[in-house]
Amino acid sequence: MIAEAGHFALVLALFVGIVQSTVPMVGAHRDNTIWMAMAKPAAMSQFALIIFSFGALTYSHVVSDFSVVNVYQNSHSLKPMLYKVSGVWGNHEGSLLLWVLILTGFGSAVAMFGGNLPPSLKARVLGVQAMVSVGFYLFMLLTSNPFERMFPAALDGQDMNPLLQDPGLAFHPPFLYLGYVGFSMAFSFAIAALIEGRVDAAWARWVRPWTLAAWSFLTIGIALGSWWAYYELGWGGWWFWDPVENASFMPWLAGTALLHSAIVVEKRDTMKSWTIFLAILAFSMSLLGTFLVRSGVLTSVHAFATDPERGVFILLLLMIVIGGSLALFALRAPALKSTGMFKPISREGGLLLNNLVMSTGCAVVLLGTLYPLFLDAVGGGKVSIGPPFFNAVFIPLMLPMLFAMGYGPMLSWKRGDLAGASKRLIVAFIATGIAAAATVAIADGGPFFGIIGMAIAVWMGVSVLVEMAERIRLFKAPGKAFARLMHQPRATWGMTLAHLGMAMAIAGMAGAGGWKAESIQVMKPGETVTVSGYDFTFEGAKSGRGPNYTIIQGDFQVTRDGEPVAMLHAEKRNYPVRQMPTTEAAIHTLMTGDLYAVIGDSEGNEGGFVTRIYFNPLVVWMWIGSLFMVVGGTISVSDRRYRIGAPTARQSKSGKSAEAASA
Amino acid sequence: MMPDTLQLWLVMAALSIAVLLYILMPLIRPRGGANAARExxxxxxxKDQLKEVERDLERGLLGDDAAEAARMEIKRRLLAADAAVSKKVKTPEAKSGMVLIVALAVFVPVGAVLMYLDLGSPNAPDQPLAERTASAPAMSQEETKRRTSLANAVASLVEKLKENPGDVRGWTLLGRSHASMEQYGKSAGAYGKAYELSDGDPKIGVSYAEAMAFDARTMIPQKAVEVLGAVLLRDPNDPKARYYMALAKAQKGDGEGAMRDWVNLAVTSGADDPWMGLVNQQIERAAEKFGLNPADFMPTQSAPTFQRPFPQSRPQPSMQSGPSRADMDAAAQMTDEQRQQMIQSMVDGLAERLRKNPDDKQGWLRLERAYRVLGDAAKADDAAARAAKLP
Known part of the structure; x- marks a missing residue:
């Protein structure tokens, strides 16, 4: 009964969505306040219905109701409870349900807290939001229904892909989706603004926090995914330019551009078309990302073609959303008036450069991801575009921008003083030179991009600190510097932390990319391998048993110059239901780098095992850097200027009543 | 206790009514009063921005000049907005419309119920595992017996195979048992063992490939296609292998190849062979999907032409010019030595063609594989290097 009730709630949500995407839109067009007011309860009920529906599916998973096809295909009675729950969204159908759960959640947030938005804008935003959810409901109900039943029920399930039975991946998709779907808010605002033909002052103030929130979630999602790949796949790497990773990286690039561009709209009332375009781009990339990963188009174009119903629906949905919004953009964008002017060398100019490079980077990743698919689809054979392409194109593209990132915050609005900024950045220049020289000296040379990466990381880090020191006049008037530091607006804190985080992440990437050391061999108990000055002694392997898998655990004693550093316990698990092995790399994190050991198959009769040992320098800084970025984004969202009240309903010319409402 | 279906209908009714009342509220009881103008x-x-400028000035983030400029800019916008407000004095429309209320009150619940009845299974109760285990005696005794005996048989078979892992028949039996329990992954594993031990017995090979295909659920996996290819070399007439091979081709988009194989299978089978229904269905589907006419694929002679020469009349992209059915049929009837010779001659032909058309990456990759099969590592490496140079 519960599964069926969940099914009905999903269908009912579809019909509420249809109402929400039409009545308030017509109301906004006719200036009918009552029709517009329907958007709020509709958005709230959609959210409530989807919570109900998601709860029903979760219940079916938890009680192992194998008459539900989705449960049968992705669960198993012996699976640990954590993965019974995370299995709800660890598959195509369930992940779509999570998607709409988040989508309607965001919609209801606008409905609840959008009191300070002009009513017609709010009605249109919710209308567009509902259109997107209607597309997803239809897609789910017609091609990927999570509540499909089968009779007689299966005796037991087929279990979830063991690679996904991992805490890192259990929580990775919800964050990723919070990010993806968060961009739907920017998208709905963009489309609403295009329909209205105007961008209100309140518009940017609303778009930016939503974008920041989405961006922060997406950053967590990507970092978690990358972290998972790092320890679970056991290849010692953290980023493989794999299409699935690219799918989440593209919206991140577009979103990063968007949140910078939204600052300009808010502060200077210009670059409106750009911002709207980026909002459309960010959400389009999110949709593409969702479908690329979930449709099977990535594993094989043919697999996609064997399920033509789903494939055609996806293409249609993408075409309507992306094509439709771009067409509307082409039609209405010229009508958006901007009032602010600026010179190329200015804060605006710097932000524009960020926008251009970020969107070019996004285009590069898109090309590299889709080109092999297109070629395969038109019968051009299989090619794979891998890390060499991305490293050769993407990294050189980003370097100038990362350099400019030191300057941007130092320039003033409208017109900046490049020479003056350079003078103030002299410390950063010196530090960068020293860092590059020190890197070469310590690492005894090294790859070009590794050295450049370390230098650029130091440049960014120091220039951010210089900028903060300027703001609080640390050197000119050090007495009150601390008080000034405490008085900085949260948005400033956010920027400083996020930029610092970026610098740390770059340092981690450069270190691990440039100086990673690895060693693959067969080791017998008692044998020692030395990697980057650390001695790894293999102490033998033992076997054991987990809830739904068997384990081989290999122990390594790590010492450096005879001093013990760590004990590493690397595992290889075998999941009998799916007959799949997984590796659990043993990682010991040091500030200077990660000790990383993987155990493979047994070799020979004397207890020998294939082992892979890595030393990944500075890798931990990547995760610390990501954390800084997320914290920076979160602090920035909480900035007080995003909390403005609504004007009173009376049409008053006097400023007093408006001021009273805003207080 | 209430019957399950009744419970469901009550929940559905409650959900519908609650949602309907909530979303219709603004229409039924409109809140009076006009809204403030856009501006x-x-x-x-x-105003908030002006305050922000003051704050920034206080903190010393802005110089006096910059603050003044920012103030001017904001005030200009403020004045423009203010002027716009005073111009627009218009009461917005505030009609709710009885028609809309009635239309929505019908559309939402009726639409949802109709669509749900089409998609859902309203009469099906939940079947949580715990409940099912508790009510296990309710399962028909025969079914329980069959399942337990099968499970017991499998368990004892596994024990036996541990002691005597070289038992081809045992592995085959295990594969079949797992297949009948719909555990295709395990079934494929057991058949794979048997196939290996039997040195490629075609009958086992077909079951092996079938289990892999069932396990994969969507596409016939590459490994299965390889096994099927090997099976067809030894027994070119095996209908199951021919059927799956054709299906694999169809899935890879090779409609013509699939059609040719299926039509061939249909022509060479008896009308009441059990697989004919499926074959005819596939022919129909392929005809529709790839836009082909099955009649075009009728073999011109009733017997397949053996020793058809390598297609040389027109240069074809190398992907499509794999060994033809006839080549494979012919290969099956040869001795090992002859087979080796035929493969060698085909490889030579490919090498010759690549000399004329060296830009064919897929060709080089095929050549590399062929040399590896023939055990000529040096030439294989050479071909791989050529392929790697191409874009």
């Missing part, structure tokens, strides 16, 4: 909202933001 009034802008004014609020500008």
């Amino acid at each position: 009034a909202y802008d004014i609020n933001v500008y």
Whole structure:
């Protein structure tokens, strides 16, 4: 009964969505306040219905109701409870349900807290939001229904892909989706603004926090995914330019551009078309990302073609959303008036450069991801575009921008003083030179991009600190510097932390990319391998048993110059239901780098095992850097200027009543 | 206790009514009063921006000049917005419309119920595992017996195979048992063992490939296609292998190849062979999907032409010019030595063609594989290097 009730709630949500995407839109067009007011309860009920529906599916998973096809295909009675729950969204159908759960959640947030938005804008935003959810409901109900039943029920399930039975991946998709779907808010605002033909002052103030929130979630999602790949796949790497990773990286690039561009709209009332375009781009990339990963188009174009119903629906949905919004953009964008002017060398100019490079980077990743698919689809054979392409194109593209990132915050609005900024950045220049020289000296040379990466990381880090020191006049008037530091607006804190985080992440990437050391061999108990000055002694392997898998655990004693550093316990698990092995790399994190050991198959009769040992320098800084970025984004969202009240309903010319409402 | 279906209908009714009342509320009981003009909202933001400038000035983030410039700019916008507010004095429309209320009150619940009845299974109760285990005696005794005996048989078979892992028949039996329990992954594993031990017995090979295909659920996996290819070399007439091979081709988009194989299978089978229904169905589907006419694929002679020469009349992309059915049929009837010779001659032909058309990456990759099969590592490496140079 519960599964069926969940099914009905999903269908009912579809019909509420249809109402929400039409009545308030017509109301906004006719200036009918009552029709517009329907958007709020509709958005709230959609959210409530989807919570109900998601709860029903979760219940079916938890009680192992194998008459539900989705449960049968992705669960198993012996699976640990954590993965019974995370299995709800660890598959195509369930992940779509999570998607709409988040989508309607965001919609209801606008409905609840959008009191300070002009009513017609709010009605249109919710209308567009509902259109997107209607597309997803239809897609789910017609091609990927999570509540499909089968009779007689299966005796037991087929279990979830063991690679996904991992805490890192259990929580990775919800964050990723919070990010993806968060961009739907920017998208709905963009489309609403295009329909209205105007961008209100309140518009940017609303778009930016939503974008920041989405961006922060997406950053967590990507970092978690990358972290998972790092320890679970056991290849010692953290980023493989794999299409699935690219799918989440593209919206991140577009979103990063968007949140910078939204600052300009808010502060200077210009670059409106750009911002709207980026909002459309960010959400389009999110949709593409969702479908690329979930449709099977990535594993094989043919697999996609064997399920033509789903494939055609996806293409249609993408075409309507992306094509439709771009067409509307082409039609209405010229009508958006901007009032602010600026010179190329200015804060605006710097932000524009960020926008251009970020969107070019996004285009590069898109090309590299889709080109092999297109070629395969038109019968051009299989090619794979891998890390060499991305490293050769993407990294050189980003370097100038990362350099400019030191300057941007130092320039003033409208017109900046490049020479003056350079003078103030002299410390950063010196530090960068020293860092590059020190890197070469310590690492005894090294790859070009590794050295450049370390230098650029130091440049960014120091220039951010210089900028903060300027703001609080640390050197000119050090007495009150601390008080000034405490008085900085949260948005400033956010920027400083996020930029610092970026610098740390770059340092981690450069270190691990440039100086990673690895060693693959067969080791017998008692044998020692030395990697980057650390001695790894293999102490033998033992076997054991987990809830739904068997384990081989290999122990390594790590010492450096005879001093013990760590004990590493690397595992290889075998999941009998799916007959799949997984590796659990043993990682010991040091500030200077990660000790990383993987155990493979047994070799020979004397207890020998294939082992892979890595030393990944500075890798931990990547995760610390990501954390800084997320914290920076979160602090920035909480900035007080995003909390403005609504004007009173009376049409008053006097400023007093408006001021009273805003207080 | 209430019957399950009744419970469901009550929940559905409650959900529908609650949602309907909630979303219709603004229409039924409209809140009076007009809204503030558009620009009034802008004014609020500008005022806040002015305050922000003051704050920044206090903190020393802005110089006096910059603050003054920023103030001027914001005030200009403020004035423009203010002027716009005073111009627009218009009461917005506030009609709810009885028609809309009635239309929505019908559309939402009726639409949802109709669509749900089409998609859902309203009469099906939940079947949580715990409940099912508790009510296990309710399962028909025969079914329980069959399942337990099968499970017991499998368990004892596994024990036996541990002691005597070289038992081809045992592995085959295990594969079949797992297949009948719909555990295709395990089935494929057991058949794979048997196939290996039997040195490629075609009958086992077909079951092996079938289990892999069932396990994969969507596409016939590459490994299965390889096994099927090997099976067809030894027994070119095996209908199951021919059927799956054709299906694999169809899935890879090779409609013509699939059609040719299926039509061939249909022509060479008896009308009441059990697989004919499936074959005819596939022919129909392929005809529709790839836009082909099955009649075009009728073999011109009733017997397949053996020793058809390598297609040389027109240069074809190398992907499509794999060994033809006839080549494979012919290969099956040869001795090992002859087979080796035929493969060698085909490889030579490919090498010759690549000399003329060296830009064919897929060709080089095929050549590399062929050399590996023939055990000529040096030439294989050479071909791989050529392929790697191509884009």
